[in-house]
Amino acid sequence: MAIEVRVPTILRSYTGGSKVVEGSGATLSGLIDDLDTKHSGLKGRLLTPEGGLHRFVNVYVNDEDVRFLGALDAPLSDGDSVTILPAVAGGALGFAAAAALLGRPSNRPAAAPNRTEGQ
Amino acid sequence: MIRTRVSTATPGPAPGHGNVNDVLTIDSAIVDAIVAHARRDHPDEACGVVAGPVGSDLPTRHIAMDNAARSMTFYEFDSMEQLRVWREMDDNDEEPVVIYHSHTATEAYPSRTDISLAGEPGAHYVLVSTREPDSEEIRSFRIVDGVVTEEEVNIVDATVDA
Numbered sequence: 001m002a003i004e005v006r007v008p009t010i011l012r013s014y015t016g017g018s019k020v021v022e023g024s025g026a027t028l029s030g031l032i033d034d035l036d037t038k039h040s041g042l043k044g045r046l047l048t049p050e051g052g053l054h055r056f057v058n059v060y061v062n063d064e065d066v067r068f069l070g071a072l073d074a075p076l077s078d079g080d081s082v083t084i085l086p087a088v089a090g091g092a093l094g095f096a097a098a099a100a101l102l103g104r105p106s107n108r109p110a111a112a113p114n115r116t117e118g119q
Numbered sequence: 120m121i122r123t124r125v126s127t128a129t130p131g132p133a134p135g136h137g138n139v140n141d142v143l144t145i146d147s148a149i150v151d152a153i154v155a156h157a158r159r160d161h162p163d164e165a166c167g168v169v170a171g172p173v174g175s176d177l178p179t180r181h182i183a184m185d186n187a188a189r190s191m192t193f194y195e196f197d198s199m200e201q202l203r204v205w206r207e208m209d210d211n212d213e214e215p216v217v218i219y220h221s222h223t224a225t226e227a228y229p230s231r232t233d234i235s236l237a238g239e240p241g242a243h244y245v246l247v248s249t250r251e252p253d254s255e256e257i258r259s260f261r262i263v264d265g266v267v268t269e270e271e272v273n274i275v276d277a278t279v280d281a
Contacts (some may be wrong), residue, residue: 011237042195056236058198065198085198085205086238091164091191092222092230 029072056087157221171216178216219245239261
């Protein structure tokens with residue numbers, strides 16, 4: 001079962017530079033696990049340590065934001081197209097205040113664009 | 120209306136970024152459109168994209184985006200609008216050459232939030248400050264792996280039909 005996954009520039013270091021990769025899974029969660037076996041480390045950029053989808057990663061199935069489809073439980077079918085985009089966000093607000101506003105600990109930037117691996 | 124623009128460059132040696140120039144060259148008509156958008160949304164932060172042909176490093180198509188956060192201190196693209204615009208760029212062989220937003224009470228310099236959330240290493244991050252009513256501060260930065268590098272802003276006339 002093949003699902004096309006479009007990978008943003010910032011995550012292409014995990015896919016050998018590929019813009020489009022293929023994976024499989026009955027749900028988004030399953031797809032991410034499958035992708036991580038072939039592109040090690042990708043999962044850590046998409047999910048928080050608690051296992052939820054990062055607040056600042058947008059994932060779409062076909063034309064819909066997965067947050068409206070059950071997030072990690074979003075069902076997938078053969079031929080679906082999944083698009084990953086880093087959310088575009090920021091602003092003058094201090095990081096601690098932004099973190100509080102967004103309801104997560106300020107000592108752990110949840111943004112996928114930030115480095116989460118030991119580089 | 121008399122408008123004073125201040126654009127600055129970081130003194131001293133700037134680190135290289137491969138195929139990336141340490142200067143943003145941008146048409147004055149696009150700068151005017153960005154400033155008008157920032158003024159229109161003031162005191163909320165305004166945000167948007169300027170697309171350009173892939174690999175050209177030249178911003179040619181201004182796209183004002185909604186600030187889904189509608190906040191004076193935070194901006195966030197609407198996820199569905201972002202998908203539509205990113206697909207459109209893909210179909211046109213374009214990429215986001217510039218990602219801009221305004222700071223409405225502080226200087227045009229990336230905040231820790233801006234740095235932490237910057238997800239397009241190939242883009243010029245342009246900040247506009249609208250804190251002064253009669254002048255705008257416009258500055259441009261690369262933000263890669265949490266490292267901010269300011270670059271010169273070279274405003275030119277008529278690189279695009281506006």
